[in-house]
Amino acid sequence: MKICFFCQIWGTGGIESFLLNMLEHMDRSDLKIDIVVEKKISDLYLSRVEAMGLRLKVLSGSTRKLCENLAAFQALMLEQEYDIVYLNIYQALSMLYARAAKLAGVPVRIAHAHGSGLRPSTTRQLKLFLHQVSKNIFSRYITQFWACSGKAADFMFPKGINYRFIPDGIIxxxxxxxxxxxxxxxxxxxxxxxxxxxxxxxxxxxxxxxxxxxxxxxxxxxxxxxxxxxxxxxxxxxxxxxxxxxxxxxxxxxxxxxxxxxxxxxxxxxxxxxxxxxxxxxxxxxxxxxxxxxxxxxxxxxxxxxxxxxxxxxxxxxxxxxxxxxxxxxxxxxxxxxxxxxxxAGFDIVSTAKIVRSLFTTGESI
CATH class of the missing domain: 3.40.50.2000 (Glycogen Phosphorylase B;)
Structure with missing residues (x-):
């Protein structure tokens, strides 16, 4: 089974730490996993990626080149023929990657919500408008909805959507x-x-x-x-x-x-x-x-x-x-x-890894 893990930025943040901890405690013997990002801002975790035999692919190298990133992403989906795209996202506009994956024939498209709001900025109102529009339009391309909290689910997904709570497990x-x-x-x-x-x-x-x-x-x-x-x-x-x-x-x-x-x-x-x-x-x-x-x-x-x-x-x-x-x-x-x-309470990374692997391989949690 081939799985694409996507996140917008690869650095030293909570998503990166969570994904690596989970993968290090997951049975990956029958899984081929690539990590795909728009931009890499730190090499701190690269040794852990390489130690697991994973590949880290960078799209345009910028978070500001959405069209270029989407085109490169769709081309990669067609080339690699992934079974699953697993989107780790902070904002609903990133669900556009699920659309690109669907057009490339990827059957399972998971959105895992990690954010519950937008950072303060002069363009925050415009970004919030785009976010609201995006979550109502692009969520149609998602086949499974996951969230790290109720706040994250409420922020990222349309009202009433059925989502799975995935605990952010730690070692x-x-x-x-x-x-x-x-x-x-x-x-x-x-x-x-x-x-x-x-x-x-x-x-x-x-x-x-x-x-x-x-x-x-x-x-x-x-x-x-x-x-x-x-x-x-x-x-x-x-x-x-x-x-x-x-x-x-x-x-x-x-x-x-x-x-x-x-x-x-x-x-x-x-x-x-x-x-x-x-x-x-x-x-x-x-x-x-x-x-x-x-x-x-x-x-x-x-x-x-x-x-x-x-x-x-x-x-x-x-x-x-x-x-x-x-x-x-x-x-x-x-x-x-x-x-x-x-x-x-479910915050052991071993438990989280088993749940996520089961969802990847069977579509059902253990």
Whole structure:
């Protein structure tokens, strides 16, 4: 069976991590899988792709050349004669690739919704209009609808569509807390005497890390040892660095960059804060819970991301000072073991891989 995995951008994001973890835990003996993307922005995960014997194909190398990308995609579908096209998408316009696949004779066309909103921008209203039109028109070319959350399904698919919830599974045992490594990491980072508020994700407008700087202003007033650890890269980094300098926080914010060692960084933190305007799911929230780490999330994060008591949801409208108060109230929390809770809730990547393989091969989940 030949399967094409499609995503718009290949970098260091949540979709890429989820797909690779799933594939590494899936029986692929009778599957031939290619990963097809519009644009590649990082080589960080390429060694894992190559280790599995997969091929990564880049279309035009730009996300702005839709017609060129669609033409190249359709030509690839005709050439390779895939049995399944598996679209991992953030916006409904990407369902146009299902149309191209259908025209090329691909019988099974799956759309897996990972997004629940569009990032803030000057063209957001136009993009939202195109999104609404696209989901009502191009969804007709989809044969199976999957989503990582109810919010993602509501955003991506027409009202009333029958979709399957696919848990964003993780390698749970990889995240189980290790106090010795925590101390080692904090020493290496120079954070051994600090209260570490952390965030893991792309530095971008929709992730709203600027709000974390506002929280830190209030937090450090009553907790002078508070610092912010940002793990990730993105287009907002320079603006965030400038904002931190203006707020007098330059010595309180550590821009770590991207890392494949997220478990150790979560162990080094005292609280994970997710202030996103929108999240399709927020897989790092599950990773943090597996690490026994308290998590404070905005309402942009779907409720499915909080299966344990470690997670608290709070509106961004409450303001940075209230967020700081909630963080302070959780200081000194003891790490708790959540592995079995998360496995029972379906967030073990082994379980996810079995479900997805069954859907690929039989059309039914196990």
């Amino acid at each position: 749970i045992d990889q995240f189980i807390f290790n106090s010795a490594i925590r101390e080692k990491m904090r020493l290496e980072l120079g954070l051994q005497n600090c209260y570490v508020m952390g965030n893991v994700g792309r530095l971008s407008s929709e992730k709203n890390q600027a709000f974390l700087l506002d929280i830190l202003v209030f937090l450090k007033e009553k907790c002078p040892e508070a610092v912010l650890l940002l793990v990730g890269e993105g287009e907002e980094r320079v603006r965030l660095e400038e904002r931190a300098k203006r707020l007098g926080l330059s010595d309180k914010v550590l821009f770590y960059g991207v890392s494949e060692n997220v478990p150790h960084l979560l162990w080094a933190m005292d609280v994970l804060v997710i202030s996103s305007f929108v999240e399709g799911f927020g897989i790092v929230a599950i990773e943090a819970q597996a690490a026994g780490l308290p998590v404070l999330c905005s309402l942009g994060v779907p409720p499915e991301a909080g299966p344990t008591d470690l997670v608290e949801f709070l509106s961004l409208d409450a303001g940075a000072e209230v967020w700081a108060d909630h963080i302070r109230a959780g200081q000194g929390a003891v790490r708790i073991e959540t592995a079995e809770i998360l496995k029972c």
